[in-house]
Amino acid sequence: MATVDRWQLPDGVEEVLPAQALVVERLRRQLLDLYRSWGYQLVIPPLMEFTESLLIGLGSDLDLLTFRMTDQLSGRTLGIRADITPQVARIDAHSLAETGITRLCYAGSTLHTRPQSLLASRSPIQVGAELYGDDTLAADVEVIRLMLATLDTVGMHEMTLDLGHVGVYEAVLANAGLDGEREATVFDALQRKSRPDLELALADMDPAIIRLITGLLDLHGDESVLDGARATFAEAVPEALAAVDALQQVAAAIRRLRPGLTIYFDLAELRGYHYHTGIVFAAYVPDHGQALANGGRYNNVGKVFSRARPATGFATDLKALMTLFSVTQIERGAISAPDLDTPGLVARVGELRAAGEVVISCLSGSPDPRCDRQLVEVDNEWLLQPLQS
Amino acid sequence: MALTKGRILKETLPLLARAGIEPLEDIAKSRKLIFATNHDALQLVVIRGTDVPTYVRHGAAELGVVGKDILLEHGAEGLYEPLDLGIARCRLMTAGPVGWQARGSRVRVATKFANIARRHFAAQGVHADVIKLYGAMELAPMMNLADLIVDIVDTGNTLRANGMAPLAEIASISSRLIVNKAAMRSHYAHIQGLIDSLSAVVGEV
Secondary structure, three states, X not given: OOHHHHHOOOOOOOOOXXXXXXXXXXXXXXXXXXXXXXXOEEOOOOOEEEHHHHOOOOOHHHHHHOEEEEOOOOXXXXXXXXXXXXXXXXXXXXXXXXXXXXXXXXXXXOOOOOOOOOOOOOOOEEEEEEEEXXXXXXXXXXXXXXXXXXXXXXXXOOOEEEEEEHXXXXXXXXXXXXXHHHHHHHXXXXXXXXXXXXXXXXXXXXXXXXXHHHHHHHOEEOOHHHHHHHHHHOOOOHHHHHHHHHHHHHHHHHHHHOOOOEEEEEOOOOOOOOOOOOEEEEEEOOOOOOOOEEEEEOOOHHHHHOOXXXXXXXXXXXXXXXXXXXXXXXXXXXXXXXXXXXXXXXXXXXXXXXXXXXXXXXXXXXOOOOEEEEEEEEOOEEEEEEOOO | OEEEOOHHHHHHHHHHHHOOOOEOOOHHHOOOOEEEEOOOOOEEEEEOHHHHHHXXXXXXXXXXXXXXXXXXXXXXXXXXXXXXXXXXXXXXEEEEEOOOOOOOOEEEEEEOOHHHHHXXXXXXXXXXXXXXXXXXXXXXHHXXXXXXXXXXXXXXXXXXXXXXXXXXXXXXXXEEEEEEHHHHHHOHHHHXXXXXXXXXXXXXX
């Protein structure tokens, strides 16, 4: 390889330079402190695990996203985590094995074999929180509130909360009794909200069933969608109404605390349909083409670790959050100190650093450009004086 | 809104006009890339079809008009495609020299639509060696570069003029309205209004 190319990083893999690293780390600390203040305990799962424990049915996408290699010690296949959620589910189900409610949070790097969306990082820093052991809507509401608080912390105030419930599609699907192949086509068309493709896929079905399934296409928008769903499904698929009621209750609970929040309902949102079991949600901000944070209920995933537990949670990507800040200027306000061992100076520098100041030794040449003050000895005392830049 | 230039643009503009959306200047006579319309909140950009899904997926454009062939070839992940505009209709077909017979277990296929071709032949249980070309597909079998081609067929005149015949239809193609997922959420009322007014005039032109 020509030396010219040695600086190059793989596509979708980036380094975070000082100005932005400061932001990322500050966010990480703020968010983990936030979760701690809500009672979520930090866990630090390992970077790699056996694929059997990483790929536990949280979607086939995850399978393709995971880098694998052979463990030289056991001969088994190792995966580098592409998602931390399964690891936290394992910790809850097996390592902690508590019977009550467990609240856990985490922050860590993940690797993706390919970017999840155009221009997405292949090495995101995933931050999230999970709540295990409670199957009530109150748990869903708590987790959604925590996700909104996460975006508040980051300074995103103008956001849209996306709410859905896999139970609606599930009930409609069970009612329609489609075969496997057709179900896949219907699923694909619904995800793209493609009316023409959906009508084509259902062309020879009973008109009543066609009406129900294509009805899902219109069930997105503001809260009136829920009434629309009741009207559409009341007679034919009463099983779907429980999910609609759940959505209404969750929305009402969120509204009580945030009257101004825009809530968008989408009863045909099928992200993670294969493992989600209830309310699903996401947060969108203007001018960002992807969801900034998302989550949902995924009960019983712990079953593979021999303990099925109710579960809900959310995650976001710190690097995606970082791109929403435009940080260019370096942080100023540091103090320059001469590079001497004088006891008085060493003590003074120690005090200042302990007080949270940044003190930079002036080794050779001029003081670091971040400094706007300097330590100067006046009558055996080290005083802070402004530094002319 | 990102529009596909060429034939699709010619058929899109009358449809938009029916829905009450008109560019403030003649797109055909201008070298500009962005055009204001009689709606303050709506601007039109005119780009190549393959670029339309890219603009919309990134959210650079909130809506787009693009042929179904492009969506089939490049995937429609991250997009909504709520409306068939029913314009620029054509068929995506396999074609071969008149009287062509399959020999052996593999075929060489020349096409602009490599993914669609690979999927189509795989579904038939045929191993296809796909040769990606950017134009004049009909030439490939004549020059013995390929056995078959996969291409857009409108009238079939080009095929006939080169001693070829259409074989199987892979998909019938028309232009679709596509929408960015995030835009659908943040500007729901506006975008749904636009979809409704376009859907009301589909088939009128």
